[in-house]
Amino acid sequence: MKIDGTHYRSIWRESDGTVKIIDQRWLPHELRIVALTNRRDFASAIRDMWVRGAPLIGATAAYGVAVQMAHDASDAALAETWEVLHATRPTAINLRWALDEMTRVLKPLPPSERAAAAFRRAAEICDEDVEINRRIGLNGLELIRAISERKGGKRVNVLTHCNAGWLATVDWGTATSPIYHALEAGIDVHVFVDETRPRNQGAQLTAWEMNHHGVSHDLIVDNAGGHLMQHGEIDLCIVGTDRTTAQGDVCNKIGTYLKALAAKDNGVPFYVALPSPTIDWTVRDGVKEIPIEERDGGEVTHVQGRMPSGVVGLVQISPDGTPARNPAFDVTPARLVTGLITERGVAEASPEGLARLFPDRATVAAD
Numbered sequence: 001m002k003i004d005g006t007h008y009r010s011i012w013r014e015s016d017g018t019v020k021i022i023d024q025r026w027l028p029h030e031l032r033i034v035a036l037t038n039r040r041d042f043a044s045a046i047r048d049m050w051v052r053g054a055p056l057i058g059a060t061a062a063y064g065v066a067v068q069m070a071h072d073a074s075d076a077a078l079a080e081t082w083e084v085l086h087a088t089r090p091t092a093i094n095l096r097w098a099l100d101e102m103t104r105v106l107k108p109l110p111p112s113e114r115a116a117a118a119f120r121r122a123a124e125i126c127d128e129d130v131e132i133n134r135r136i137g138l139n140g141l142e143l144i145r146a147i148s149e150r151k152g153g154k155r156v157n158v159l160t161h162c163n164a165g166w167l168a169t170v171d172w173g174t175a176t177s178p179i180y181h182a183l184e185a186g187i188d189v190h191v192f193v194d195e196t197r198p199r200n201q202g203a204q205l206t207a208w209e210m211n212h213h214g215v216s217h218d219l220i221v222d223n224a225g226g227h228l229m230q231h232g233e234i235d236l237c238i239v240g241t242d243r244t245t246a247q248g249d250v251c252n253k254i255g256t257y258l259k260a261l262a263a264k265d266n267g268v269p270f271y272v273a274l275p276s277p278t279i280d281w282t283v284r285d286g287v288k289e290i291p292i293e294e295r296d297g298g299e300v301t302h303v304q305g306r307m308p309s310g311v312v313g314l315v316q317i318s319p320d321g322t323p324a325r326n327p328a329f330d331v332t333p334a335r336l337v338t339g340l341i342t343e344r345g346v347a348e349a350s351p352e353g354l355a356r357l358f359p360d361r362a363t364v365a366a367d
């Protein structure tokens with residue numbers, strides 16, 4: 001992804017070995033790049049959302065393990081790092097996937113070989129994420145192309161929620177990848193970007209990405225989607241996911257469920273783009289079993305933005321002391337999902353649909 005003509009990933013390792021990230025807390029107002037040098041940095045970066053988005057959380061955790069192995073590669077340090085990083089955010093399954101994967105690779109090695117192997121595997125996880133997302137884009141592109149052809153080349157209007165863009169992954173994004181590919185294919189595509197309260201990842205991150213990539217877009221308040229669908233202004237929805245069950249239930253940023261309900265009521269196709277590490281094959285009932293992160297109520301009562309002075313700060317929008325609830329994700333049942341756009345193709349959101357595309361992994365779905 002390019003920022004002002006320079007290609008960036010959302011996380012990378014410099015030639016001197018330092019791991020760097022874009023600190024997303026300051027976007028779109030400031031592009032701050034920071035180095036993460038120890039396990040504490042990595043834990044803070046994930047927990048306090050310097051980085052966020054399920055695939056990027058996983059990639060960051062992988063590098064967190066590698067950096068720790070360079071300090072202390074003992075069995076105890078490996079196990080403790082799994083615990084410390086796993087405790088940062090509960091919902092995105094990519095975190096556990098990446099930590100398990102690092103442990104699988106490192107555990108059999110003698111400690112003297114672990115740091116080098118860990119940095120190698122973390123880099124591979126990042127490269128794999130980029131390739132997976134590129135393929136998701138190509139598969140999703142065909143859905144957009146079909147709508148464009150049906151409309152005789154007229155503008156295809158896509159609604160997206162939160163940021164499932166390149167900032168949420170290592171590159172390309174999941175929900176945004178079909179959009180970027182459609183643009184490259186010369187398809188007239190327009191994106192309605194949900195602001196995504198309370199943290200406004202749509203307003204702050206997706207709108208920034210669209211801007212840098214030259215994608216036609218409008219920012220809308222979260223409550224506008226249903227109205228636009230009723231008036232035929234949305235051709236399809238594409239969102240991301242933090243955890244998809246073997247049944248095809250999808251857990252994504254709070255508010256996704258309401259968009260899916262509105263899409264169903266209006267006959268608008270509702271697609272979810274996901275890399276396979278986001279599938280939790282052990283969970284059957286998403287509503288009952290997926291842990292939903294509860295964040296600080298301050299994110300509801302306050303909003304961050306740039307003041308007229310240019311300083312980025314928080315403003316209070318509710319009366320002093322207002323109590324607030326802040327569930328960060330919700331679950332959209334499979335029955336509301338038109339299809340799952342994966343790196344292997346588009347699956348029906350059902351155990352059979354997922355098992356057809358992933359027969360090598362769908363053990364739980366099959367029983």
Ligand SMILES: CSC[C@@H](O)[C@@H](O)C(=O)COP(=O)(O)O
Nearest residue numbers: 052053054164168174240241253
């Ligand atoms: C490709 S990212 C998919 C999801 O992680 C994304 O849609 C999302 O909900 C991110 O939530 P966040 O709380 O910003 O980490």
